[in-house]
Amino acid sequence: MKITVCVGSSCHIKGSQQVVEGLQRLIAEHKVENKVELVGAFCMDQCQKGVCVTVDSDFYSVTPETVGSFFETEVMTKF
Amino acid sequence: MNDLCVDIGCKSINHHGEQLCGDHIDVVEQNENSTVIVLADGLGSGVKASILSTLTAKIISTMMAAGLPVDECVSTIAATLPVCSVRGVAYSTFTIIHIIDNETAEIIQYDNPQVIILRDGANYDYPRTEMNIDGKKIYKSEIRLQENDIFIAMSDGCPHAGIGLSYNFGWKREDIISYMEVMAMNGLTAKNLSTMLIDECNRLYGGEPGDDASACIVKIRKREPMNILFGPPANRDDDKRMMSLFFSKEGKHIVCGGATSSVVSKYLGKPVQPSLSYEKSDIPPMAKIEGVDLVTEGVITINKVVEYAKDYLSENELYEEWYLRHNGAALICKLLFEEATDINFFVGRAINPAHQNPNLPINFNIKMNLVEELSKCLREMGKRVKVSYF
Numbered sequence: 001m002k003i004t005v006c007v008g009s010s011c012h013i014k015g016s017q018q019v020v021e022g023l024q025r026l027i028a029e030h031k032v033e034n035k036v037e038l039v040g041a042f043c044m045d046q047c048q049k050g051v052c053v054t055v056d057s058d059f060y061s062v063t064p065e066t067v068g069s070f071f072e073t074e075v076m077t078k079f
Numbered sequence: 080m081n082d083l084c085v086d087i088g089c090k091s092i093n094h095h096g097e098q099l100c101g102d103h104i105d106v107v108e109q110n111e112n113s114t115v116i117v118l119a120d121g122l123g124s125g126v127k128a129s130i131l132s133t134l135t136a137k138i139i140s141t142m143m144a145a146g147l148p149v150d151e152c153v154s155t156i157a158a159t160l161p162v163c164s165v166r167g168v169a170y171s172t173f174t175i176i177h178i179i180d181n182e183t184a185e186i187i188q189y190d191n192p193q194v195i196i197l198r199d200g201a202n203y204d205y206p207r208t209e210m211n212i213d214g215k216k217i218y219k220s221e222i223r224l225q226e227n228d229i230f231i232a233m234s235d236g237c238p239h240a241g242i243g244l245s246y247n248f249g250w251k252r253e254d255i256i257s258y259m260e261v262m263a264m265n266g267l268t269a270k271n272l273s274t275m276l277i278d279e280c281n282r283l284y285g286g287e288p289g290d291d292a293s294a295c296i297v298k299i300r301k302r303e304p305m306n307i308l309f310g311p312p313a314n315r316d317d318d319k320r321m322m323s324l325f326f327s328k329e330g331k332h333i334v335c336g337g338a339t340s341s342v343v344s345k346y347l348g349k350p351v352q353p354s355l356s357y358e359k360s361d362i363p364p365m366a367k368i369e370g371v372d373l374v375t376e377g378v379i380t381i382n383k384v385v386e387y388a389k390d391y392l393s394e395n396e397l398y399e400e401w402y403l404r405h406n407g408a409a410l411i412c413k414l415l416f417e418e419a420t421d422i423n424f425f426v427g428r429a430i431n432p433a434h435q436n437p438n439l440p441i442n443f444n445i446k447m448n449l450v451e452e453l454s455k456c457l458r459e460m461g462k463r464v465k466v467s468y469f
Contacts, residue, residue, distance in 0.1 A: 005355070006337075007353060007355070007363050007364050007376065008336075008337030008338075008363070008376060008377075009336070009337060009363070009376055009377050009378050009379055009434065009441050010431075010433050010434060010439065010441070012363040012376060012379055013379070013439055013440070013441065016363075017357055017361070017363075020355050020357075024355075038355065039353070039355065040353035040354060040355040040364055040366070041351075041353055042337040042340045042341065042351050042353050042366050042374075042376070043337030043338050043340070043341055045338075047431060047432075047433025047434070048432070048433045050433070
């Protein structure tokens with residue numbers, strides 16, 4: 001599985017750094033490093049919906065507050 | 080004509096408790112390739128010294144730049160400077176470094192510590208001719224410039240640093256030379272070299288300088304072009320034109336901005352490979368595109384670069400933040416402030432609708448202001464800057 005987080009200007013201001021750090025922490029806690037690839041993107045052309053995150057080809061709008069529930073419902077359920 | 084140019088940087092600290100510096104450094108560009116640099120040290124400290132040194136530096140630099148001979152400058156100063164009521168003399172020492180056609184340096188010295196020249200990183204002893212102008216002993220030298228020559232002009236506050244504290248007789252010339260030889264190995268800019276020298280003086284004075292101390296560094300270097308792309312063009316049809324102009328330029332290429340990177344990636348046919356590494360800073364991560372020397376996020380990164388540029392031109396207290404770090408803003412600073420001498424900005428005026436939200440500090444006007452502020456700062460650093468809008 002590939003999770004992509006946008007680190008462009010808009011998303012950065014909306015907290016992509018915290019989202020990235022949150023995901024890195026959750027991936028380590030759930031010991032799924034071998035199953036999940038976390039990468040950055042520079043712009044997904046959806047700046048209004050930031051922080052832009054994709055899981056494989058599905059698009060999500062995530063905030064630093066919702067990163068926990070996003071991980072539970074959209075990532076952990078897919079293994 | 081050759082492809083050499085000068086990088087000039089200065090820093091001063093004031094006598095402890097004084098609000099004004101009694102040293103004054105004046106730099107006047109005579110023409111594109113000739114510059115007059117004057118470092119004057121007024122008698123005493125505080126306001127009186129400041130007036131004496133400012134008058135001296137201004138008079139000499141203006142007259143020299145107008146092509147007048149040095150003896151006329153000296154007699155004009157002698158006739159103009161106000162006489163100190165306490166000491167009964169009008170006195171300000173000075174050092175002149177006159178760069179001619181970026182080929183020769185004429186050094187004229189009156190009573191300041193002797194200018195140090197580092198050539199290929201080591202002290203270079205140069206001949207001096209003694210002249211007598213109006214009873215003043217003035218030393219003149221002519222040096223043929225070579226790449227990497229470093230001229231170090233100081234006021235006597237530098238060799239006096241540490242008297243009675245760290246050293247019995249102050250910071251000796253030989254010791255200043257060995258200190259600067261080590262500093263010069265690191266490829267620092269003139270501004271950072273002068274900062275290193277003056278910061279060390281301040282440390283030797285125990286943070287309470289007993290005299291004004293100033294350093295002016297002139298570094299001879301090759302011209303180095305640099306190109307920076309910021310924002311996609313207002314009209315999408317101009318993408319190709321903007322890209323081909325940008326990539327046809329000589330020198331390194333910096334690309335700033337997410338959407339901008341996409342345009343570049345499409346033009347070059349190479350993917351954008353972003354990293355997720357924040358390098359312990361709040362600057363967004365960088366990316367890689369084959370064929371581009373540096374790819375960073377846009378407006379937040381440039382905003383930080385402008386902040387560093389302003390500091391670099393004033394107190395230069397943040398240089399360690401960018402000199403030692405490895406984030407987008409720090410790397411742009413190194414390329415623009417240190418490496419580049421000629422900078423071409425390619426600025427796209429595309430408006431990103433998502434940025435026009437009043438809650439976001441990154442709207443279009445802010446972006447355009449950043450370009451203006453940055454190019455102004457870079458010009459102040461002595462760089463040739465060209466800005467093209469698309």
